[in-house]
Amino acid sequence: MCLRDVVERFTKELVNCLFDSGYQEIHPTDTKQLFVKILKKLDIQDEDHLWNTFENSFQEIRAKLDLDALAAFENDPAAKSIEEIYLAYPGFYAIAVYRLSNFLLKLDLPTLPRMMSEYAHSATGTDIHPGAEIGHSFFIDHATGIVIGETTIIKNNVSIYQGVTLGGLQVHKRLAKTKRHPTIESHVVIYANATILGGNVVIGAHSVIGANVCVTESIPPNSLVTVQSENQISQRK
DSSP: OOHHHHHHHHHHHHHHHHHHHHHHHHTHHHHHHHHHHHHHHTTOOOOHHHHHHTTTTTTHHHHHHHHHHHHHHOOOOTTOOOHHHHOOOOHHHHHHHHHHHHHHHHTTTOSSSHHHHHHHHHHHEEOOTTTEEEEEEESESSSSSEEEEOEEEOOSSSOOTTTOOOSSSSSOGGGTTTTOOOOEOOOEEEEEEEEOOOTEEEOTOEEEETTTTTESSSSSSTOOOOOOOOOOOOOOO
16 A cells, blocks of 8 residues: 555656646656655666656657647637646546556556556546557546546547546456457547447547447448437426
């Protein structure tokens, strides 16, 4: 449990380093010290090299996050400023932690990326596996209840809403090394509580997946997928 507390603090420090240059000047070594402490607890060597590689990625990660924030501002009529996205949008925070943990996963660091994503999950209600591949200008609105599985591929300019699941049809352990989660092409919008399942499923570019839809087959580009239902309305007595 102590390690979980350290990882939570480390994750918060990372986000501070990315978005607050003044903080970084005041606390120039705090984040690295936490990183080294975590790696020692996980029995991982070469801490300095790993940290330097990670730190050198911050500018690139920040540039991607700026595009994510801009996508949120342009797609959400409730957003009043970019600063509001940075400071008050849980979906953006979840994406920030995802982009950091995804880079660490690519450094072959065990456990730490998953712990970071689980902290973000508890803080935002959004569960993004660090192994997912997500392109630029990604927007998550409202955030709560979203699940994005390990082998999900999301291309550019995709927007998703609360309750969306990008998951697998089966959970057998023997499928661990296979693609189990869907591919979402560019310029797709997925509305609230939609479920898209299966590693062979591709949602074509410029498609809209409506609320409460369950998709288990590929959808061609420029499609609109909705649930056909009727509301029965009667007068109360």
